[in-house]
Amino acid sequence: DVKVTQSSRYLVKRTGEKVFLECVQDMDHENMFWYRQDPGLGLRLIYFSYDVKMKEKGDIPEGYSVSREKKERFSLILESASTNQTSMYLCASSSSGLAGSGNEQYFGPGTRLTVT
Amino acid sequence: KQEVTQIPAALSVPEGENLVLNCSFTDSAIYNLQWFRQDPGKGLTSLLLIQSSQREQTSGRLNASLDKSSGRSTLYIAASQPGDSATYLCAVKADKLIFGTGTRLQVFP
Numbered sequence: 001d002v003k004v005t006q007s008s009r010y011l012v013k014r015t016g017e018k019v020f021l022e023c024v025q026d027m028d029h030e031n032m033f034w035y036r037q038d039p040g041l042g043l044r045l046i047y048f049s050y051d052v053k054m055k056e057k058g059d060i061p062e063g064y065s066v067s068r069e070k071k072e073r074f075s076l077i078l079e080s081a082s083t084n085q086t087s088m089y090l091c092a093s094s095s096s097g098l099a100g101s102g103n104e105q106y107f108g109p110g111t112r113l114t115v116t
Numbered sequence: 117k118q119e120v121t122q123i124p125a126a127l128s129v130p131e132g133e134n135l136v137l138n139c140s141f142t143d144s145a146i147y148n149l150q151w152f153r154q155d156p157g158k159g160l161t162s163l164l165l166i167q168s169s170q171r172e173q174t175s176g177r178l179n180a181s182l183d184k185s186s187g188r189s190t191l192y193i194a195a196s197q198p199g200d201s202a203t204y205l206c207a208v209k210a211d212k213l214i215f216g217t218g219t220r221l222q223v224f225p
Contacts (some may be wrong), residue, residue, distance in 0.1 A: 004159075006159075033213075039219070042205075042215050042216070042217045042218070043205075043207075043211070043215040045212055048212070057213070058175060088157075090159055090160065092160075102166045104150060104162055105150065105160070105162070105207075105213060107152070107159040107160040107161070108159050109158055109159040110157070110158060110159040112157065
């Protein structure tokens with residue numbers, strides 16, 4: 001069974017804080033993704049990575065950065081948290097390669113982040 | 117630009133009914149289509165993946181079909197149970213995964 005874990009289920013941070021969200025997968029997947037999910041807007045892709053030390057911007061990268069130092073771990077960083085970054089954050093992974101891959105994405109349990 | 121629509125947005129049915137959830141997409145140039153289930157406050161659980169060359173996939177009481185040319189997929193749930201209550205999301209894969217906004221299903225005893 002694929003397992004994708006996220007470091008926190010719930011997180012409360014103050015405006016201006018630097019926030020780290022961690023995601024770990026145990027299936028040796030090359031691809032990892034960060035999404036945010038908001039009511040009425042659905043899931044939106046923030047960043048993704050096809051390999052260690054590689055990263056690509058998704059649809060809404062502003063205000064976020066990522067780090068992939070090891071294959072199994074993909075971190076999302078909010079450099080200076082703002083209230084409009086209050087959301088559910090979901091990490092996902094999939095196996096092999098390129099953007100055209102038809103492989104299944106597996107999701108973690110999500111982190112509900114509240115910025116006050 | 118790919119758009120994914122799910123109808124209905126919400127559905128409430130009595131236990132035991134067979135039901136169909138619909139997903140439509142505007143660009144048929146996809147690699148696959150994936151159906152997910154999401155329980156309140158939780159992550160997404162993958163239910164079925166249909167590759168673009170396939171017409172359907174089955175898993176237990178679930179059957180998903182894909183008609184790429186018409187831009188449609190359906191998720192059929194047989195003999196629904198209260199435990200099936202959740203939001204069901206479809207997503208199509210081209211250069212990235214594009215999600216619909218989901219159908220919220222409630223199955224009451």
